[in-house]
Amino acid sequence: MSVTGVEGEERHDLTKSESKQIRKRSMRLLGSLVSPMKARIALTATVIIISTGAQVVGPALIAFGIDQGLPAVVGGDAIPLVLVVAAYLLSGLAGALLIAWYTVLMARVSQAILIELRKRVFLHTQKLSLEFHEKYTSGRIIARQTSDLDSLRELLDSGISQLVQGGLYMVFIAGALFLMDWVSGLVLLGAVVPLAFLTRWFQVRSSKVFRETRTTSARVIVHFVETMTGIRAVKAFRKEKRNEAEFGQLVEDYRDANARAINLFGVYDPGLVFIGNVALAVVLLVGGLRVADGSLAIGVLLATLLYTRSFFAPAEELAMFYNSYQSAAAALEKISGVLEEIPSVPDPDRPTDLWQAKGAVNFADVEFAYTEDRVVLPEFSLDIPAGQTIALVGSTGAGKSTLAKLIARFYDPSKGAVTLDGVELRQLHPKDLRRAIVMVTQEAYLFSGTVASNIALGKPDATRSEVIQAAKAVGAHEFIESLPDGYDTDVNKRGGRVSAGQRQLISFARAFIADPVVLILDEATASLDIPSERLVQEGLQTLLADRTAIIIAHRLSTVAIADRVLVMEHGRIIEDGPPAELIAGTGKFSQMYAAWRDSLV
Amino acid sequence: MSIDTERKLSTVAAIRRLYPYAKPAMPWIYAGMAAAMLAALVSLAIPQVLQSLVDGPLQQGDSNEIWLPVIVVLALGVLEAIMIFLRRWFVLHPGTRIEARMRNALYDKLQRLPVAFHDRWPSGQLLSRAISDLNLIRRWFAFGLVLIVVNVVTIVVGMVVLVSINWVLGLIFFVLSIPLWVYGYVFENKYSVIARRSQDQTGDLATAVEESVHGIRVLKAFGRGKEALRKFQAQAELVRGTEIEKARAIAGIWLWLLLVPDAIFAVSLLAGVWLASIGEITVGGLVAYFATATVLRWPVESIGFLLSMTLDTRTASDRFFEVMHSENRITDPENPKTIESPQGRLVFENVHFRYEDAADGTRDLINGIDLEIEPGETMALVGLTGSGKSTITALTTRLYDVTSGSIRVDGVDIRDLTLGDLRKHLAMAFEDATLFSASVRDNVLLGRPEATEDDLKEALSVAQADFVYELPDGLDTKVGEEGMSLSGGQRQRLALARAVAAKPSVLVLDDPLSALDVDTEALVEDALRHVLASTTALIVAHRPSTVQLADRVALLEQGRVTAVGKHSDLLATSEHYRFVISSLEDEQPASVDTTAEDIEDAVSIHTGTIPIINPGRSGRSAGEGGA
Ligand SMILES: Nc1ncnc2c1ncn2[C@@H]1O[C@H](COP(=O)(O)OP(=O)(O)OP(=O)(O)O)[C@@H](O)[C@H]1O
Ligand SMILES: Nc1ncnc2c1ncn2[C@@H]1O[C@H](COP(=O)(O)OP(=O)(O)OP(=O)(O)O)[C@@H](O)[C@H]1O
Numbered sequence A: 001m002s003v004t005g006v007e008g009e010e011r012h013d014l015t016k017s018e019s020k021q022i023r024k025r026s027m028r029l030l031g032s033l034v035s036p037m038k039a040r041i042a043l044t045a046t047v048i049i050i051s052t053g054a055q056v057v058g059p060a061l062i063a064f065g066i067d068q069g070l071p072a073v074v075g076g077d078a079i080p081l082v083l084v085v086a087a088y089l090l091s092g093l094a095g096a097l098l099i100a101w102y103t104v105l106m107a108r109v110s111q112a113i114l115i116e117l118r119k120r121v122f123l124h125t126q127k128l129s130l131e132f133h134e135k136y137t138s139g140r141i142i143a144r145q146t147s148d149l150d151s152l153r154e155l156l157d158s159g160i161s162q163l164v165q166g167g168l169y170m171v172f173i174a175g176a177l178f179l180m181d182w183v184s185g186l187v188l189l190g191a192v193v194p195l196a197f198l199t200r201w202f203q204v205r206s207s208k209v210f211r212e213t214r215t216t217s218a219r220v221i222v223h224f225v226e227t228m229t230g231i232r233a234v235k236a237f238r239k240e241k242r243n244e245a246e247f248g249q250l251v252e253d254y255r256d257a258n259a260r261a262i263n264l265f266g267v268y269d270p271g272l273v274f275i276g277n278v279a280l281a282v283v284l285l286v287g288g289l290r291v292a293d294g295s296l297a298i299g300v301l302l303a304t305l306l307y308t309r310s311f312f313a314p315a316e317e318l319a320m321f322y323n324s325y326q327s328a329a330a331a332l333e334k335i336s337g338v339l340e341e342i343p344s345v346p347d348p349d350r351p352t353d354l355w356q357a358k359g360a361v362n363f364a365d366v367e368f369a370y371t372e373d374r375v376v377l378p379e380f381s382l383d384i385p386a387g388q389t390i391a392l393v394g395s396t397g398a399g400k401s402t403l404a405k406l407i408a409r410f411y412d413p414s415k416g417a418v419t420l421d422g423v424e425l426r427q428l429h430p431k432d433l434r435r436a437i438v439m440v441t442q443e444a445y446l447f448s449g450t451v452a453s454n455i456a457l458g459k460p461d462a463t464r465s466e467v468i469q470a471a472k473a474v475g476a477h478e479f480i481e482s483l484p485d486g487y488d489t490d491v492n493k494r495g496g497r498v499s500a501g502q503r504q505l506i507s508f509a510r511a512f513i514a515d516p517v518v519l520i521l522d523e524a525t526a527s528l529d530i531p532s533e534r535l536v537q538e539g540l541q542t543l544l545a546d547r548t549a550i551i552i553a554h555r556l557s558t559v560a561i562a563d564r565v566l567v568m569e570h571g572r573i574i575e576d577g578p579p580a581e582l583i584a585g586t587g588k589f590s591q592m593y594a595a596w597r598d599s600l601v
Numbered sequence B: 001m002s003i004d005t006e007r008k009l010s011t012v013a014a015i016r017r018l019y020p021y022a023k024p025a026m027p028w029i030y031a032g033m034a035a036a037m038l039a040a041l042v043s044l045a046i047p048q049v050l051q052s053l054v055d056g057p058l059q060q061g062d063s064n065e066i067w068l069p070v071i072v073v074l075a076l077g078v079l080e081a082i083m084i085f086l087r088r089w090f091v092l093h094p095g096t097r098i099e100a101r102m103r104n105a106l107y108d109k110l111q112r113l114p115v116a117f118h119d120r121w122p123s124g125q126l127l128s129r130a131i132s133d134l135n136l137i138r139r140w141f142a143f144g145l146v147l148i149v150v151n152v153v154t155i156v157v158g159m160v161v162l163v164s165i166n167w168v169l170g171l172i173f174f175v176l177s178i179p180l181w182v183y184g185y186v187f188e189n190k191y192s193v194i195a196r197r198s199q200d201q202t203g204d205l206a207t208a209v210e211e212s213v214h215g216i217r218v219l220k221a222f223g224r225g226k227e228a229l230r231k232f233q234a235q236a237e238l239v240r241g242t243e244i245e246k247a248r249a250i251a252g253i254w255l256w257l258l259l260v261p262d263a264i265f266a267v268s269l270l271a272g273v274w275l276a277s278i279g280e281i282t283v284g285g286l287v288a289y290f291a292t293a294t295v296l297r298w299p300v301e302s303i304g305f306l307l308s309m310t311l312d313t314r315t316a317s318d319r320f321f322e323v324m325h326s327e328n329r330i331t332d333p334e335n336p337k338t339i340e341s342p343q344g345r346l347v348f349e350n351v352h353f354r355y356e357d358a359a360d361g362t363r364d365l366i367n368g369i370d371l372e373i374e375p376g377e378t379m380a381l382v383g384l385t386g387s388g389k390s391t392i393t394a395l396t397t398r399l400y401d402v403t404s405g406s407i408r409v410d411g412v413d414i415r416d417l418t419l420g421d422l423r424k425h426l427a428m429a430f431e432d433a434t435l436f437s438a439s440v441r442d443n444v445l446l447g448r449p450e451a452t453e454d455d456l457k458e459a460l461s462v463a464q465a466d467f468v469y470e471l472p473d474g475l476d477t478k479v480g481e482e483g484m485s486l487s488g489g490q491r492q493r494l495a496l497a498r499a500v501a502a503k504p505s506v507l508v509l510d511d512p513l514s515a516l517d518v519d520t521e522a523l524v525e526d527a528l529r530h531v532l533a534s535t536t537a538l539i540v541a542h543r544p545s546t547v548q549l550a551d552r553v554a555l556l557e558q559g560r561v562t563a564v565g566k567h568s569d570l571l572a573t574s575e576h577y578r579f580v581i582s583s584l585e586d587e588q589p590a591s592v593d594t595t596a597e598d599i600e601d602a603v604s605i606h607t608g609t610i611p612i613i614n615p616g617r618s619g620r621s622a623g624e625g626g627a
């Protein structure tokens, strides 16, 4: 069995091989992040090694001071003592300076890794298709980018120093201990056996529990984000109480998983202390007996005791490292899952350039289904010559937006091909595709930020006067001017600061400024009042003169500016022709048009 | 967003505000401290035993006497391990419960804070408070607080021990550690500013992530992934800069925390050996001194991260309380009234409203509205884009409160009803559907989860939402985040069904048919008429077809209702009404039969080539300017 991408993310019952596979994948990711920074990491490690060395010298110098310096002082010779003290001071100073340097170095490394990972996840989620996003939900992506990255940051920030320092310290100390007194060294070695068992136990348990903490915390975030996004509906439909219960349950699940993770460490850590203290007692016994029979100097015993105790102090650090490592690894598993997702609408490997698009769109034997078992657009062909303005009408759910989204390449057709000027969209260079084809979607989404920046999204290098020009062209200038800060007014999240119609006008200006050869308007005027709609349509007259346009609208007034009308029903184009002809006919459209005319006053 | 008075609180006072949340955990935290203290004492005691061993049996070379001290050392060692275990175990659950409690409290508060609050606050800032800030606070309680107390006590006790071993050496230790406290103070001031900035910037980053996902359709449509990345990266760079600055501050305190003990050790070694040489202290005493001082090293060094952790917690709690202390003016009244027999009479009386950020010197957006909607009546609300229609609908359910004047349901001011009650009487369909990523059923029954299957079916059929039965899992199909796996019209019909299913006495529908085609619209209207016959309704309308649903129409102009009446009457009497709602030339009546000529007419009319764009045009610009 194998799991790819985000599949199995919510499962806690991964088999051994699956779990291994996921772990491997996350290690690969970590490796790829770390490897470009080898040099810097090496420097950082060197610094920490030297500083650790400097610290290790400490106890030895003190032992030396007592064993050698003291008799010398008693004998009237203070020089060895002064030398020892000076050496001690020097090593201390060096150690401290190096640690301080290391702290900054490490922060640089860890931040560089984090920013790289952030960018990768960001870019990749942008590449992933809408299909993915509809299933995965924004909350989980936010969880990946926030709390999961947080646990990686924790590992990098303190973990590495714990690892290097702790590991080295232990090696140094063990080495020093062996040199000084190999019997004590052997005792220490014996202590490593239970240590290994304990660690293995911790490893197995914690990787499972940490996975749970990641999924449960993501669920908390998903719920939180969704509540805040839909706060109006939550309030209006009195969902607060129910939400409280649901959220409370999710919080409790997270708390429980978290508590179990912490608890594991709560056993592991005292376990280490226990092993260390027993080892200390044994070293004391073994050493003490030898001191008693005179085969060991007291100073040496003292040093072995100090060393033994210090050997286990970093063992705790190592345990902490291991703890944050397990937590970060669980987080990396999730992140690497997202990164492993293959975009179902991928950028072409060898893209075709199309510098000067004319705007001829063609559907050749296209069939489309969102989910395999439900075909939304049965096989059809359609040719849209460059420069034509098309009104796409039909009952709701007929598939109009879907057809439009195929042109904008939000999705790829399940069968057949969509082409622009003869180039299949799949092959077209993304930059050319996006320059040539722009779609104003049914939901007018504005980003928080100024009105101007929202309009300029259509053309990032637009000057202020171009922005104003575009706003004027769609009739949005007046209301924008009347906002407190004009074009610099913050529209708040999702454009909540402006009315629905105003949002549509702004998104429309955004498309206008982008100046594409193929413009798709999906219900772009549905929330506008009639006078504004009329203004927009006037604007469209000039705007659409030399470009291809697909206008989806239920208000058939758009038909007036169309060269051709397509009527859709259940995913099929059932009528196709110039407006006047269709209206005069007896088909669906003439009936719709009559009904619409009726409704006018 | 930072509140200045809170800034001035001392760190201790700032953190003490968390006490109510931590209270149930405090006994356990104290127990944890006691255990930790014992562990620390034990680890301090071990060197003392060593000393007596060195000075006693070892000096005398008596191997039988060694056993007892070894056993004592072993026992102490085991005790230490047990105490460490207990320390963690005591605070484990209580500690995590503090976090959970605070998280629930924050969530509840946020749900209750008015929409105006949510307009203002970026979502990532809320999220980072709910997740990472609270995580910090939990750690501090379970770990930081315990260690601070224990380490400070250890240091104090350790010093006493040192003094008792030899007062000169003890004094040296004490005096030389003074610079640490001074530096600690400097550090606090420097670090807390950075910590706060880092948390705020992390929140902004979360906002950027969220928007990049919610707005993904726009980013894709314009191919702006790269630009979004660039912006995101710039923000991430800010975070990186702050984090590195933070690391520098930490490096500064580390330096001192490592240097000072080393200096102490060096000076002590010098003095100690000299003291030993003149017989002021035994070798065993010297050994004990250093062993004890070594034990103290870690508590001293730990001050660095404990301090930074405490400051992180402090700023995190500041951020938490910024939300918790936000004033909520839209609350349940103290003595709520109830509506005995709901009729559904909705009355606006001299209602004024302006958004908080409206520019000074402008008129109120809603500038004195008087309107009465009789029980069972359907009133359409018509006005230009941005004239304040949606705002009025939001006022009726108290998503915002009126600035002055009152709105009454069945004679009761809506501010005298509990929010729950009010919203039971009144159900809304918003202009954007606002669905949740739950099943169709849950979405439709949002306002009345206890409704029967029949109610559900009925609501769906009123909204002509029979398409749901054809979805893969029927009523149990998940509609995707924000209903994005449905078509626009399907979303809107579910939102309508949701309002209908709530069976309120007043229905407030904001442009409920805008995404429907003509046929479906007609079907929905027919079905809706039955419901509206017995239900009071306020319906925002942009199109004449929607207005058809209404008994009367209210025209919103310049923040006032300037005309109320039957559609046909208003058409005849109000020029502004004609301007807002009419697509045809003033004199031309709506023609029923469509001849080819008519069509040509209509077509040319809408092209705008014929100058039908009439006097109202100037009215338009003035009309919405004031908002
Ligand atoms: N992302 C999606 N995943 C699955 N099914 C979808 C998705 N988007 C749309 N559909 C389904 O495909 C069909 C066509 O939807 P589409 O959005 O193209 O309709 P439309 O003609 O634009 O309707 P409307 O006028 O209501 O916007 C509908 O039945 C809808 O439920
Ligand atoms: N949250 C807000 N904060 C400040 N101003 C706002 C806010 N929401 C809306 N406005 C402003 O108030 C005015 C009225 O907005 P509202 O949404 O009520 O208009 P509307 O009549 O519903 O328009 P539409 O027909 O476009 O939906 C607009 O000019 C808008 O810019």
Ligand SMILES: [Mg+2]
Pocket: A400, A401, A402, A442, A522, B487, B488, B489
């Ligand atoms: Mg659509």
Ligand SMILES: [Mg+2]
Pocket: A499, A500, A501, B389, B390, B391, B431, B510
């Ligand atoms: Mg509105």
